Amino acid sequence: MVAQAIAQATAEAITYPAVGAALDIEGVSHAFDIDGATLPVLDNVNLAIAPGEFVALLGPSGCGKSTLLRLVAGLEKPRAGALREDEVRITGPHPSRVVVFQDPTLFPWRSVWDNAALGLEAQGILKTQRHRVDAVLELVGLTSFRNAYPHQLSGGMAQRVALARALVNDPKILVLDEPLGKLDSLTRISMQAELVALWQRKGFTTLLVTHDVEEALVLANRVIVLSDRPARITADIAVDRPYPRHRGDPYLAGLRKQILGLLGLEATW
Amino acid sequence: MSTYSVSDATAAAAAAPRGSVRLANLSGSYGVGLAASLAWLAFGVSSLYWPDLGDWSRTDSLGIGAIVIAAFVLFGTFGADYLGGAGEALRKRAPWLVALGAFLTLWEVATAKFAWLPLPFFPPPQSILEVYTDDLPKLLDSVFASVKLQLGGYIIGATVGFLTGVSIGWSQKIGYWVHPVLRFIGPLPATAWLPIAFFSFPSSWSASTFLIALATGFPVTVLTWSxxxxxxxxxxxxxxxxxxxxxxxxxxxxxxxxxPHVFVGLFMGLGSSFAVLVVAEMIGVKAGLGWYLQWAQGWAAYSNMYAALIVMSLLCSGAITLLFRTRDRLLVWQKGVVKW
Known part of the structure; x- marks a missing residue:
């Protein structure tokens, strides 16, 4: 009886979360051991993200951006420093911080609906919360594909299912690891608009890793530029423009030039 | 793709004059059905027309049965449009019915009628039919004993193999202990254990169950693990x-x-467990189809051997079909699975 009441309370707490959480990265350093040698990847990274912010991480390939995301997700523990979600130290994965990876990594043996339901099923609350799966599929426009299997979907649709699978948990922090990196440019542009719309509607804190300077500027209200490995923060740029943003905006073009310069690519501009 | 060709064919049929459509049908789908009917008629007539060289009691029933089948095929061919699924199934299998009828005719003539093949070793169809009618209880007992032994051993082996495979795939600690044992014992053919198993187990039945489980378990373990x-x-x-x-x-x-890997293991395990089953029944177990084969050979009852062999092959292929059906049902999500 009591257990049931607690389960009920937990379920409701997950159903109606406060909007985005604050994320604090305090003096985080990390390294990998490869063949006995220690390879430093992150060097004293400090970053405070306010609730509901959309932050983009930009940096050269292999600089450790994805590692930082794995630390935020709780999939790995940092060698030094601490990460906190709303003042609570991150010690492991939690459905309030969900990751969307570059590959959709849908489970091929599950239908679209069952893939989207994964988080609720893993937390053991699917039975009472089935409507949330329906709602989130509606949100990403895949209701008519609910019974399809992943191999029947296009790349854009698969990535939308991955997004739905993350959003069904009502995350406080959405972690995006180049989620649009493998899509064709047209699908990419339309999904960027969808992402902004979802973020504005739900209000979760978003942390996006991308290679694409333009994508970062169109989506984020703060762009963090990282150095080559071991990654350090070299710039913290506020993008103070209203949404929806236009790619041809001269203000954004100026920022783009500045950021490409920071990444050592001014010659290509 | 299929809709394209269907609509194409319909269009062609609509364009052609009526007479030629009927003629095309007669020589096409009807033609094969007609040939099938004729082949079975030939089989029936050949067994009734010439006198037997030996003393077989089922020649007349065989001949009449073949003619009845020929009549069924004939009616089925021309009435296919009114028979729905059965008619369609018959049309699809008609070429095989032609081949089967021709083969049976040849077999009948080559054995019972002219003895082109040496007689006791190559019995005619009617003597095999005789086994199925006269020795049915014994044959059924053997089938039942084989199925029981096989099923028990296979289920135990598949379950243990699956659980072992999952544990060593998941836990390195378990893998550390089980892996070397598996490596040492696994590749040994299960039949090599026969002599030891038969004196160390309380009954030949439990010994055979153990061996079948062993033969099943190894491939299931390795493939589940991988x-x-x-x-x-x-x-x-x-x-x-x-x-x-x-x-x-x-x-x-x-x-x-x-x-998907587990099912490959189950398939391989099924194959190797059949081999163990037959050998175990031939050597130690006093029941089952393997034993029936051995017994028939002892009495030089060659028609009984062929009859048992046919039943055995039906059972084995039936078991594999069942396994593949199960797999196709469970793995519908897989694209382009290999069909059996």
């Missing part, structure tokens, strides 16, 4: 960030992802 070990770590990352506990990772991620 299936679990090859699951992409990205799947686990996804599940963990969504709040999955270790039990969820095993039951809902590792096992479903490994299932």
């Amino acid at each position: 299936g679990v070990a090859s699951v992409s770590s990205a799947y686990y990352d996804v599940a963990r960030t969504l709040g999955a506990k270790p039990s969820f990772l095993v039951l809902k991620v590792a096992i479903p992802a490994a299932l």
Whole structure:
């Protein structure tokens, strides 16, 4: 009886979360051991993200951006420093911080609906919360594909299912690891608009890793530029423009030039 | 693709004049059915027309039966449009019916009528029919004993193999202990254990069950293990960030992802367990089809041997069909699976 009441309370707490959480990265350093040698990847990274912010991480390939995301997700523990979600130290994965990876990594043996339901099923609350799966599929426009299997979907649709699978948990922090990196440019542009719309509607804190300077500027209200490995923060740029943003905006073009310069690519501009 | 060709054919049929359509049908789908009917008629007539060289009691029934089948095929061919699914099935199998009828005719003539093949070793169809009618109880007992032994051993072997495979794929500690044992014992053919098994187990039945389980268990273990070990770590990352506990990772991620491998193991295990079953029945067990074969050979009852062999092959192929049906049902999500 009591257990049931607690389960009920937990379920409701997950159903109606406060909007985005604050994320604090305090003096985080990390390294990998490869063949006995220690390879430093992150060097004293400090970053405070306010609730509901959309932050983009930009940096050269292999600089450790994805590692930082794995630390935020709780999939790995940092060698030094601490990460906190709303003042609570991150010690492991939690459905309030969900990751969307570059590959959709849908489970091929599950239908679209069952893939989207994964988080609720893993937390053991699917039975009472089935409507949330329906709602989130509606949100990403895949209701008519609910019974399809992943191999029947296009790349854009698969990535939308991955997004739905993350959003069904009502995350406080959405972690995006180049989620649009493998899509064709047209699908990419339309999904960027969808992402902004979802973020504005739900209000979760978003942390996006991308290679694409333009994508970062169109989506984020703060762009963090990282150095080559071991990654350090070299710039913290506020993008103070209203949404929806236009790619041809001269203000954004100026920022783009500045950021490409920071990444050592001014010659290509 | 299929709609394209169907509409194409319909268009062609509509364009052609009526007479030529009927003629095309007669020489096309009807023609094969007619040939099938004729082949079976030939089989029936050949067994009734010439006198037998030996003393077989079922020649007349065989001949009449073949003619009845010929009549069924004939009616089925021309009435296919009114028979629905059965008519369609008959039309699809008509070429095989032609081949089968021709083969049976040839067999009948070559054995019972002219003895082109040496007689006791190559019995005619009617003597095999005689086995099925006159020796049915004994044959059924053998089938029942074989199925019981095979099923028991296979289920035990598949279950133990699956559980072992999942445990060593999941836990390195268990793998450390089980892997060398598996490596040492696994590749040994299960039949090599026969002599030891038969004196160390209390009954020949339990010894054979153990051997069949062993033959099944090894491939199932190895393939389940490799299936679990090859699951992409990205799947686990996804599940963990969504709040999955270790039990969820095993039951809902590792096992479903490994299932295609598991079915390959079950298929291989089935094949090797058949071999063990027959050898065990020939050597130690006093029942079953293997024993029936051995017994028939002892009495030089060659028609009984052929009859038992046919039943055995039907059972084995039936078991494999059943396994593949199960797989296709469980793995509908797989694209382009190999069909059997």
